[in-house]
Amino acid sequence: MAKMKTMILTGTAALLIGGSAQAFEPESDQPIKLMQADWTSMLVHTEILNIVLSTYGYTVEKVIADDSARYPGFESGDLTIALETWQTTQDKAFNASVGTGKVLDMGELGPHAREDWWYPAYMAELCPGLPDWTALKSCAEAFAAPETAPKGRYLGAPVAWGGFDEERIQALDLPFEVVHAGTDAAMFAELKSAYERKAPIMLWVYEPHWAPSVFEGAFVEFPPYEDACYADPAWGLNPNAAHDCGKPQGWIKKMAWAEGEKIWPCAYDIVRKFTMDGDEVGKLVYEVDVNGRSVEDVAMEWATANEAKWREWSACAAN
């Protein structure tokens, strides 16, 4: 077999750096299974972590899993590490899973998620009071569709994501009707459609995402969220209803299979220290989604440019 070995190196970077990491001996050659869902930032982050861990000799597998179907996998060890868990959609499930003791909260990744009602910039002309939410009371009709008229049409996230928009509309007495999109993609497809035609639209948008960097617009400013707003009807403008405020901003957390801590303590240390800057993430995602470059290229470029940074995370492997 050795005769047949043909070395093909993936890039010059591999030549330069490859040798120096050989000194470290990973704690175990069991594969570390990195979960990736299908949105871009997670793909890029996971690939960066893959490059880092592989460079130190860990056996790494990337496993594709559905965002919300991941928990049983983490509880049983089918999945080892996920770099992105969004509070905005996964809060309850994540906490429940951590509560079982089988899953570790590995800290925040860095960027913060924001989500709320959002409108394209050209709608500001039709509804002059925006972004203040009170403006919606008077110009709802500008956002209407035939089946909701005279009420405005608000395109909410998939039902499964929750979000309390029906409750918000009632609590703040907004003349709007919620229509739920089926998926993330379907939600933004409508935005794209409306944006191209400069047609009215009001919908749920979240960041970090490529859409706000491609489409110009703004979030509606609701009364800022506090825990009490959701929990206590007496709080806020409407004394009889909860949810009379905007949506909470959310963390993005890393999670891991608890037992892995004993198997790869150093790798877990690296993951805990793995953080990204929000603006930087936006740029990486833009490179992939808008400029159409491959995830691997973008991740390798980042890893080459930021070697000092990830070497620092990997102090335990540097000996």
Added chain:
Amino acid sequence: MASDALRGKGFGWVYGAASVVVFLAVSILVLPSDFAGSPNAPWLGVAAWVDRAMTWLVRDASIGGLALSDLTRALAAAAQAPIEAMQKVLAEGWVTGAGFNKTQILPPMSWLGLTLGCAFVAYRLAGPALAIFAVVSGLYLASFGLWISAMMTLASVLFCVLVALLLGLALGIRAHRAPHIEPVVRAIMNVMQTVPIFSYLLPTLLLFGYGPSAALFATVAYAMPPMVHATVLALQAVPSDTLDLARMTGCSRRQTLWRVELPVAMPRLAIGLNQVVMMTLNMVIIASMIGAGGLGYDVLRALRRLDFGAAFEAGMAIVVLAVLLDRMTQAMARRQSAGTTGTSGLRTGIILAGLVIVPTLASLAVPALALWPKAATLSIAQPLNDAVSYINQRFFDPLDSLRTFALLKLMNPFRDALQMLPWPLAISAVAVLAGWLGGRGAAFSVFAMGLFVVVTGYWSATMGSLYLTILAVLLSLALGFPFGIWVAAKPRMQQGVQLLLDTLQTLPTLVYLLPAVMLFRNGDFSALIAIVSYSVAPAVRYAIDGMRHVPPERVEAAAMAGCSKWQTFRYVRLPAALPTLLLGVNQTVMMALSMLVIAALVGTRELGQQVFTSLSQGLAGPGIVAGLCVACLALIIDTLLKAAAARAVQRNGVAHD
């Protein structure tokens, strides 16, 4: 004659009417008023029971001291090995390390080599046309930069097809040999095919783990049932003379099966194989959501960034794989049933190996043979995206008024009407209909399934699904039947139409669903379009099939009787094709129901959505129960239509042919 026979084994009008009256009276008088309408809260905690049962199954169940989950994990590992080996050969090559110290030891098969090899085999199997198609397909996959993904998909698809084929065959043979278990097997297969995979995704992941093997098992569960049906039908159709021959020559059971029954049944088995291939590739998108990767994942990613063009390119790659795989396996089956193989022989093997290996070795020196050079990659994504945008800007308004009209004047009123139906009335009416068509057993099972939906609290969601299904089926039939009848008379168009239908069946719905959302917004109208575009295929297929098999002597008799074209169609062709057309309706319904879950992705609110919601909450129970409600709906309609088809057969006297 026919009605006498039916009445003999039938429901008995007196019993039927009496039981309905009693049931209605009891339900209206005794039940609390909110139950008599459309109950939305479950009476029984079926979902919770299922949840607990699943937890037990996954965590504690054991067979002879061996935990069930260990068993399934071992199975998964066993299944994963060949898939991964195939992926190494086809897509990745032999690679060690990753990241900064990734080294490739052996390259994967060169695209050129595989394309040539495939074309060669295609040529030997079916002649130059298929060979040219293979070359064009290979060039498309390579030059559009889809090669690696396509090979990843191919690796898992090949294995899925193989497993579904063998399991389906084995089960079908078993069911054929033991006629008393055949109805049970059929019922289980029907349920497997109609319960949406997302509803049992969580237990599947727990039992089989993440990655290709979970996707494999889910795919096999979906793609195997048609093979079982086809096998049973194919074996039943083996002439009794031929079976007598096997016995008279003293064949053992094994000899009978392998040397007589299977070869003779081959043409019909090939129909099952075609369905397995189509359905496996139809599952590529869903499989990629749970770890199969490949083209399905490319489609999903492209759609997430609303790059419809790129999604279309990847979707068409799935179609290309499906058509190529189908045509080649069909040619192989034809060869086999005709007694010539054409691919055996040492010389053929050497040529084939040479075609594949030489370019692969050459790819070490010439990287363009390993992977199409990036700089030369083609794409039609941009013009496609521009076209979608153009249509959106120019035609949105008229399309939107069409949507508004359909939604407000037709769809919503129909949905509301269904939602307002009192369930006792609805269920008993359907049960009586089933009894009239198919006898007491049919009435009873339909009634029981209806009651299941009520008791579990999904009545309203089920009505939501029913309304979408009925509209989609009506629309599919309105489009598909006339088209199929028209095409049937034009033999030269067959191949083109066949390709169109295969495309409709395997091009991932999401690829055109999201552009549809741009034009028709989120909601039921887009969902309707998605369902119709998928379920129109069987309507066309069966219409063509039914029309083509009208006995020619009846048409001649009509001509001699001086029938006009229309009269011939109305009085001769249509009645003769009716049983086939009814089966077509049945298939259309099944396809429409299997699309409900996808339709939920554009914001419907019915069973499909319930399945997704429970998945996102990590609850197995409600998802499975909602999925079973879809299956109940499917089986009720199936029962009614099958019984109707049986009646039509009796009426049109296929027996005295």
Added chain:
Amino acid sequence: MTNFGSSAPVALSVSNVWKVFGRDHGSFKSRPASARTAEAMAKDHLVGAVQAASFDIRKGEVFVIMGLSGSGKSTLLRCLTRLIEPSEGEIRFDGQDILSLNETALADLRRRKMGMVFQHFALLPNRTVLGNIAFPLEVQGIARAQAEDRARELVSLVGLSGRESRLPSELSGGQQQRVGIARSLATNPDFWFLDEPFSALDPLIRADLQDEVQRLQREHSRTAVFVTHDLDEAIRLADRIAIMENGRIVQIGTAEDLVTRPATDYVRRFVAKVPPARVICASSLIKAPVAAVSGLTVSGDATIADIASKIVADAGEITVVDPMGKPIGLLDRQKALETMAMKI
């Protein structure tokens, strides 16, 4: 064909075979004889497809089972081979009771001793002519080369040389049935079953194949059971004919017996259109025994139609001789002429 002497040993012995269909067919065995009439059984939804069939077939005899469709003739044939399990009775092949055999022994008996030709040919579509003929040998585990050698012999025997590698779909119906015949003889069986083998063929081809069967029987006479609904065919091929009506055998005898001495009205109507000259043998029309040959000779088993030209051509005495050439007697010319003149 040959007027069968009763000297040959019994090869296939059938006694009191019943085949009953119906919901409660299992209880049939316990029925007393009195409850086995058609009416009594119909009351319990039982149908006697074969009722109390008994006969012996001698070695080398061609025994034709005749009847209209639904008379039970194919069922009877299938009972003899146990393709259908008889409800009751005894069937002995060369003395061996076939109903007592287990699955393996039965398969073995069929492999070694039986060959069968089917109405719809039952050729395997994926095998060539040669492959189809070699099939019974392959099943026995005989080496491929050896099996194909034997198959090649049979191909030429049935006149299909040069078509060895054709597929069934490339053959005409008559050629397909030639393959079927060759296949049934591949293992050189002692017992030959033919189930309406020519009823799906055109009349001319049917006649060819009937000749073929006669020729094959002349070359190597096998104990044959031949089912047909074609009386003409039966008369041509049969040593003896069994006529079935509604599951019962109403008469067994030579063609001459049936025509000259029909047992029932049914048989009479059945054979009414047969010209007697075709079935009445010379040996039946002897006026006086003789010790020595004088004048023309005819074989005793020749029919009057066969020897008509001799009768008409010459006015002298005609001596009837047995197969050994020994004189039996003088032909009664007057009766022979009357027979020839007899209209249907």
